[in-house]
Amino acid sequence: MTALVWLRHDLRVHDNPALFKAAESGQGVVAVYVHCDAYVRLHTIAPAQLDFVRRHLHIMAKDLTSLNIPLLVVRVQKPAEIAPELLRIAQRVQAGHCYFNAEYPVNELNRDIAVNQLLRDNGILVKRCHDRCIVPPGMIRNGQGDPYKVFTAFKKKWLQTMMPVAIKPLASPAKQAAVSDVTTVSIDDINQLFSAHELRDLSELWPAGEAEAYRRLDLFIEKSITRYLDQRDFPSIDGTSSLSPYFAVGSLSPRQAIAAVLAYTHGEWEGGNAGANCWISELIWREFYQHVAVDYPQVCKRKAMQAHTEAFPWRYDKTLFAAWCEGKTGIPIVDAAMRQLNATGWMHNRLRMVVAMFLTKNCQIDWRWGEDYFMSQLIDGEFTANNGGWQWSASTGTDAAPYFRIFNPISQSERFDPNGDFIRNWIPELGHLSNKQIHNPPPVDNYPRPIVDLNMSRKETIALFAQLTPVAH
Ligand SMILES: Cc1cc2nc3c(=O)[nH]c(=O)nc-3n(C[C@H](O)[C@H](O)[C@H](O)COP(=O)(O)OP(=O)(O)OC[C@H]3O[C@@H](n4cnc5c(N)ncnc54)[C@H](O)[C@@H]3O)c2cc1C
16 A cells, blocks of 8 residues: 655645655655646636746656655646545555645635545545644634634744744655656646646746755845844845745745754744844744634635624725736835736735735725735735735734724835835836935826825725724624
C-alpha cells in the first residue's frame, strides 16, 4: 500500500506535516495536486497567483522526484468532481492512506469533508494535519470558552499558548522507496492544468519556490527586522518582508518564519527587539483571521461579520469603482497604491488600509467589490487575510476600526510618504510638484481632479453608520 499526499496551499517539501507523516508511514508515497477551474472563478484567483502556483509546481515536481515521490496532477471542472478524482487516483496508486494539511474556510472545509467521506467509504484512511496556522482554529478561547473578537486579547492568549512550546519545523522527508508504475508528470502536464485561465508572469519580481522564500526570510531578518517597527509603515522604504505570496501558496510555513525569528532573538518572543516583536504580531494577525473564518463562518459566505452593518446603504457606482481600480481617483496616494497593485500584484500594508477605507468610507462602495478586485490582482491573495482586512477597513468586521475613525488619505500620505517619493515613483505626471503640493495637487495636465469630496463624504458615512443599530449579543 502507498500513501497519497494531496498538496494544496502547502507547496514545499520542508516542514510539510502531511508530506512528512506520509513519508514516515514507511510506505511508498505519491503526491497529487488537483486544479479546479470553478474554484479559480469562484475565488477570483489572480492570474499572477495562478502563474506563481504553476511555477511552484514545476519546482515541486523536481524536488519530490529527488525524494522518489512522484507528483501527479489532475484538472477538474467543478468542486464536486474533486472527491471522485482523488478516489480514482488513490485506487490507481493503491493508497491505503491519504494525507493533507487542513484548510479552514467553509468551502474548503466542505470539500475536505466530502473527500474524507468518499475515501473512507472505500477503505482509504484520511489523515488531516494542521499546517496553515501554528495554533489550530478552535484552540484559542477566552475564560468562557468563547472565541475572541478583539485582536489584542487573541494575541495575548496566543502568546501564552505558544511561548512555552518549542517551535521546531520539520525536515524534508527522507528519500522513499520507489513506487512502481507511477511516474511524475511532465512540465507540459502541469502547464496544461491552467490552460483555461489567463496567467500573468511576474517571475522577475516574485521568483517561485521555498529556496527563494528562505532567501527573503534570511535577508529580512538580517537587514530589516530590527527596524521593522519604525519602517514598516513607509511604502517607499523596503521595510517589510514581502513574504506574503510565499505564505499564501505555502512555500513558507509560519512555523519556519517564527523559528527563524526566535533563532535571531535567542528565543525571546517579547523581549528587547521591538522590530521582531512587531513582526511576530503580524504573523499572529494572519492566524487571527484564519480563526475568525472558522468561528464566524458568515464571513465565508460574503456576509459582514457584524450583522447589523449589512444595513449600510453601500453604493454600486461603476464609474467611481473603475476610477479606483485604475488608479485615477485624483487622490495621489490612493492612485499610486492602486498602480503599484496593478503593476506588481502586491501592495504595501499601510496602503491596503488607505485604499480600502477610501473605497468604502469616501466612495461608500460595497467592501465586497474591493475584496474581489484585490483577489483578482494580488499574487498574495488569501481569502482570510483579504476578507479580514476589508471588513476591518469597512468597519463591518471583528475588532473593527470604529466607524467614525476614518483615515484621511491626504494626511496618511503626508505622514507616511512625506517627501512624496512613493507617489513620484508611480505617478510621474505629478513628479514636478513640491513635497508639500504632491499630496493634494493643484490641477495638473493628464491627472484627474478628486472623484469625491473627502470631507463631505466622510461626514455622510459617519452619519449613515450612526443610524445602524448594533445587535445585542
Ligand atoms: C484590505 C486588506 C487586504 C489584505 N489582503 C491580504 C491578502 O489577500 N493576503 C495577505 O497575505 N495579506 C493581506 N493583507 C494583509 C497585509 O497587507 C499583507 O499581508 C502584507 O502587506 C504583506 O506584506 P509583507 O509580506 O511584506 O508583510 P510583513 O509586514 O513582512 O508581515 C509578515 C507577514 O505577516 C502577515 N500579515 C501582515 N499583516 C497582516 C494583516 N494585517 N493581516 C493578516 N496577515 C498579515 C502576512 O502573511 C505577511 O507576509 C491585507 C490587508 C488589508 C488591509
